[in-house]
Amino acid sequence: xxxxxxxxxxxxxxxVASLFIGVGDLPVGALLAGAPSxxxxxxxxxxxxxxxxxxxxxxxxxxxSGLILQMLARNKxxxxxxxxxxxxxxxxxxxxxxxxxxxxxxxxMLVAGGFALGGTGLFLAILRQVPLRSPLVVPLVGxxxxxxxxxxxxxxxYRYDLMQSVRAWETGDFSGVLRGRYELLWIGFVLTxxxxxxxxxFTVAGLGQDFTTNLGLNYRRVLSLxxxxxxxxxxxxxxxxxxIPFLGLIVPNVVSLLLGDNMRRSLPWVxxxxxxxxxxxxxxxxxxxxxxxxPIGTMMGVIGSGLFLYLLLRKNSHAx
Amino acid sequence: xxxxRSRLLRPQPxxxxxxxxxxxCIVVFMTIxxxxxxxxxxxxxxxxxxxxxxxxxxxxVSTVLFQTIxxxxxxxxxxxxxxxxxxxxxxxxxxGLGAGAVVQLDPxxxxxxxxxxxxxxxxxxxxxxxxxxxxxxxxxxxxxxxxGVLFRSLTAFLQRIIDPNEFLVVQDRMFASFNRVDGSxxxxxxxxxxxxxxxxxxxxxxxxxxxxxxxxxxxxxxxHQRAVMGILVLVAILVSVSTALVGPVTFFGLLxxxxxxxxxxxxxxxxxxxxxxxxxxxxxxxGQLVLERVFAFxxxxxxxxxxxxxxxxxxxxxxxxxR
Numbered sequence: 001x002x003x004x005x006x007x008x009x010x011x012x013x014x015x016v017a018s019l020f021i022g023v024g025d026l027p028v029g030a031l032l033a034g035a036p037s038x039x040x041x042x043x044x045x046x047x048x049x050x051x052x053x054x055x056x057x058x059x060x061x062x063x064x065s066g067l068i069l070q071m072l073a074r075n076k077x078x079x080x081x082x083x084x085x086x087x088x089x090x091x092x093x094x095x096x097x098x099x100x101x102x103x104x105x106x107x108x109m110l111v112a113g114g115f116a117l118g119g120t121g122l123f124l125a126i127l128r129q130v131p132l133r134s135p136l137v138v139p140l141v142g143x144x145x146x147x148x149x150x151x152x153x154x155x156x157x158y159r160y161d162l163m164q165s166v167r168a169w170e171t172g173d174f175s176g177v178l179r180g181r182y183e184l185l186w187i188g189f190v191l192t193x194x195x196x197x198x199x200x201x202f203t204v205a206g207l208g209q210d211f212t213t214n215l216g217l218n219y220r221r222v223l224s225l226x227x228x229x230x231x232x233x234x235x236x237x238x239x240x241x242x243x244i245p246f247l248g249l250i251v252p253n254v255v256s257l258l259l260g261d262n263m264r265r266s267l268p269w270v271x272x273x274x275x276x277x278x279x280x281x282x283x284x285x286x287x288x289x290x291x292x293x294x295p296i297g298t299m300m301g302v303i304g305s306g307l308f309l310y311l312l313l314r315k316n317s318h319a320x
Numbered sequence: 321x322x323x324x325r326s327r328l329l330r331p332q333p334x335x336x337x338x339x340x341x342x343x344x345c346i347v348v349f350m351t352i353x354x355x356x357x358x359x360x361x362x363x364x365x366x367x368x369x370x371x372x373x374x375x376x377x378x379x380x381v382s383t384v385l386f387q388t389i390x391x392x393x394x395x396x397x398x399x400x401x402x403x404x405x406x407x408x409x410x411x412x413x414x415x416g417l418g419a420g421a422v423v424q425l426d427p428x429x430x431x432x433x434x435x436x437x438x439x440x441x442x443x444x445x446x447x448x449x450x451x452x453x454x455x456x457x458x459x460x461x462x463x464x465x466x467x468g469v470l471f472r473s474l475t476a477f478l479q480r481i482i483d484p485n486e487f488l489v490v491q492d493r494m495f496a497s498f499n500r501v502d503g504s505x506x507x508x509x510x511x512x513x514x515x516x517x518x519x520x521x522x523x524x525x526x527x528x529x530x531x532x533x534x535x536x537x538x539x540x541x542x543x544h545q546r547a548v549m550g551i552l553v554l555v556a557i558l559v560s561v562s563t564a565l566v567g568p569v570t571f572f573g574l575l576x577x578x579x580x581x582x583x584x585x586x587x588x589x590x591x592x593x594x595x596x597x598x599x600x601x602x603x604x605x606x607g608q609l610v611l612e613r614v615f616a617f618x619x620x621x622x623x624x625x626x627x628x629x630x631x632x633x634x635x636x637x638x639x640x641x642x643r
Contacts, residue, residue, distance in 0.1 A: 077462070122634075136458035137392070143465055144394055148630035151571060155627040164487070171476040245469055294477060301473020305466045312462055 007272050011056075014279040018052045019044065021283055023291045046179045054174055054182040055282050056275040058237045059247065061188035063274025064195050064267065065230040066248020067255075071206035071263065072226045073124065076256070077139040077312075079248030080116075080234045086243045087146040088119025089235045090169045091153045098160055109184055109232075109239040116231035119149060124227075171297035172237075172244035174282055184236045191229045196267060202226055203263040242297055244278065246304025251277060253311055331584050331591040338583070338598035345605040346373075352613065369605060370510075371501040371566060376576075376600030378513055378562035381520075382555040383573030384580070384596050388531045388589070389548050390457050393581065394633065396573045397555045400464030403568030404471040405441055409434055411478040419486035427502045431564050438560035441467075446552050457548070496567035496622035498608065509561045516557050523550065527589040569622055571629030576600040578636055 020026050024043050066079035073083065080086045092115030096108045123142050157166045195202070204212050205222045212219040237244065255269045278296065281303060285294035346369055354361045386397045413422045413430075445464060479487060526547055529537050538544050562569075580596035608621050 134458060136462055140392075140395065140399070140458065140461060140465075144399060144633070147399070147570060148633050151626040151630040155623050158623055164484070167476060167479060171473070245473070298473045298477040301469055301476075305470040305473075308466050309463060312459060312466070 004268055011272050011276040014276055015052050015056060018055065018279050018283055019048045021286050022048065050179045050182050051174055051177045054177045054185055054240060055278050057185040057189050058241060059275040059278030060271040061192050061233045062237055062244055062247045063251040063270045064192050065233045067252040067270050068195060068202055068226045069230050070252055071202045072223060073127065073138060074206060075135055075138040076253055078142060080230060081243060081245045082139040083142040084119040084123045084145040084149060085116045085231060085234050086238060087149040089116040089238050090166060091115055091149050093169055094153050094156055094162060094166055097162060097165060105184065105239060109235050112239060113232040113235035116234050117227055120227055120231060169238050169242050171295050172242040173295035173297060174241050175293055177241060182240055184240050188233045188236045191233050195229055198225060199263040199267050244296060244300050246300055246308055247274060250304055250307045331586045334583050335591065335595055338595060342598045342601040345602055345609065349605050349609050367501060367503055367506065368498050370506055371498050372604040373601055374509055374513060375562045375566055376604050377597050378558040379569060379573045380576050380596035380600040381593055382558040383577045384593055385551050386555050387577055388527055389551050391533055393578060396570060397559050398570045400461060401468030401471055402438055402559050402563055403570060404468040405438055406434065406563050406568050408471040408475045409437055411475045414486055415478045415482050427505060431505050434564035435560045439556060442556035446549065496569045498566055501566060505565060509565050512561050516554055520554050524589050531587060570626060571633055572625050575629035575632050576603060
C-alpha cells in the first residue's frame with residue numbers, strides 16, 4: 001500500500017494546479033499572503049473549486065464503474081460507453097427533457113439512471129444468448145446496442161429540435177460546472193464508497209455465476225448492486241458534464257496490467273488514476289488553445305482511442 | 321428447420337413475389353397523384369427512385385457480404401466508422417469554409433472527395449491490419465470502431481465551435497435524404513456500382529464457401545485471406561458511394577439482410593443477395609410512398625428506417641436468433 005501515498009500526493013498536486021488554470025486571473029501570491037481580492041475568492045469558490053471537485057469525482061467514479069462492469073460482464077473491453085449504458089442514459093435524459101421538462105435535475109438523473117440500468121441489463125441478457133463469446137465480440141455487441149439506442153435518441157431529438165442538447169450530453173465538458181451545478185456527483189462519491197465495501201463480492205462475481213453460488217453468495221444480488229452503481233454513476237456524470245468516452249476502459253486495464261485482478265487491491269489505484277487522468281486531460285484541454293478550451297470528451301476521445309488501440313494491438317491482446 | 325417447411329418456401333417463388341412487390345412500389349410511386357406534365361413528373365420522381373434503388377442495392381449487398389465474412393448477423397459495415405467519418409468531413413467543411421460556401425460547392429467535387437476519403441481510410445485500415453501479421457476480423461472491426469469514436473470526438477468538437485445557424489446545415493447532412501440527389505452523381509455512382517457488381521458476380525460461389533467459416537473455406541481450397549480482402553474492398557466501395565450519395569444509413573442494412581434470411585430458406589448467395597436487394601427496394605420506395613402520401617412527412621425517411629431497423633435489431637437479439 002505504500003506507493004499509494006505518493007500517487008495520492010501526485011493527484012492532489014494536479015488538483016491544486018487545476019485551481020490555477022483558466023481564463024480569469026487568480027493571483028497565487030495574494031492568496032498565499034492571505035490578502036486576496038474578493039473577486040479572486042469568488043472565482044475560486046464559485047468556479048475553480050467546484051470544477052476541480054467535479055473532475056476528481058467524475059473521473060474516480062467513471063473509472064470504478066468501468067472496473068465493476070468489466071467484472072460483471074467478464075470482459076476487459078467493456079465500459080459504460082461500450083455496453084449501452086451511456087447511450088441509454090442519454091436516451092432517458094432526452095425523453096425527460098421532452099416529456100417532463102420541469103422536474104428537478106435529481107429526478108431527471110434518476111430517470112436516466114433507470115434507463116441506463118435497463119440498457120445495461122439488456123446488454124447482459126443479450127450476451128447470455130450469444131453462444132460463441134470471443135472477447136472481441138462482447139464489445140461489438142455492446143457498441144451495436146449503443147448505436148441502436150443512439151438512433152432512437154436522434155430520431156426523437158431531430159423531430160423535436162433537441163439535437164444540440166443531445167450533442168452536449170454526448171461530449172463531456174466541464175466548462176459549465178459551477179457551484180450548484182455539480183453536486184449530483186457526490187452521489188457518485190457515495191456509490192464509489194459502496195463499491196469499496198462490496199469489492200470482494202465483485203471479484204467473486206467476476207469468476208462466474210456457478211463459482212459465486214458455490215461460495216454462498218447471491219449472484220443476482222451482487223449483479224443488481226453492481227449494475228445499479230454503474231447506471232447511477234453514469235447518469236450522474238452525464239447529467240453534470242456529459243459522456244467521457246474510454247475512461248472506464250483505459251484506467252482499469254492499465255491497473256490490471258500492473259496489479260492483476262483482485263478488485264480490493266486495484267480499486268484505490270483505479271480511483272486515483274481515474275481522477276488523475278481526468279484532471280490531466282481537462283487541464284491540457286484548457287491550455288492547448290488558451291483562452292478557449294477543448295472539451296474533455298474530445299480530449300479523452302483522442303487520447304483514449306490511442307490507448308485503446310494500443311491495448312487491442314498489443315502482441316498478446318487475447319490474454320487481456 | 322423442418323423439411324416440409326423448406327419445400328413450402330422455395331427461394332424462387334419468394335424472389336418472384338418480392339420482385340413483383342418491388343416493381344409495384346416503384347410504379348405506384350412514379351404515378352400516384354401525378355399532376356402536370358408527365359415528362360417533368362417522370363424525370364423528377366425517376367431521379368428519386370433511381371437513387372433509392374441504387375442505395376438499396378449498395379446497402380443490401382454490402383451488408384450481406386460483410387455478414388458472410390464475419391459469420392455474424394448483427395454486424396453492418398457501417399460499424400467500422402464510415403458514417404462517422406462522413407459526418408466529420410461534413411462538419412469540417414462547414415467549420416472550414418462556412419455553410420454558404422459548402423452549399424455552393426460543386427457537388428461532383430465534394431462527392432469525389434468524400435468517396436476518396438472513405439476509401440483511403442478503409443484501405444489503410446485493411447492494409448495495416450491484414451499485412452501486419454494479425455488477421456482477426458473482429459480486431460479489424462474494433463479498430464474501425466475506435467477510429468469511429470475518434471472521428472466522433474473531433475466532429476463533436478467542430479460542431480461546438482460552429483455557429484448554431486450553420487450547424488443546421490450540417491445537421492441536415494447528418495441524415496440520409498433522397499430529395500437532394502444530383503442527377504450527374506447518380507450516373508457516376510451507378511457506373512461504379514455496376515463495375516463492382518460485375519467483378520463480384522464472378523465470386524458468387526466463393527461467397528457460399530466463405531459462409532462456412534474460415535477453416536472450412538481453407539479446407540475447400542479457398543485462398544481465404546485474398547477472398548476476404550476482395551470482399552472488404554467491394555464492401556468499402558459500395559458503402560462509400562452510397563454514403564457520399566445520400567448520407568449515412570446504419571441499421572437499414574441490418575434490417576433488410578435479416579429479413580432476407582428470414583424469407584429465403586437457403587444459404588446460397590444467388591438467392592439471398594437478390595432477396596436482400598428487393599426487400600431493400602420495397603422498404604425504401606414503399607416507405608417513402610407511405611411517409612409522403614399518408615403522413616405527409618418529407619425528408620425523414622432515413623430516420624424512421626433507422627428507428628425501425630434499430631427496434632428490429634433489438635428484437636432479433638432478444639429472440640436469440642443470432643449466430
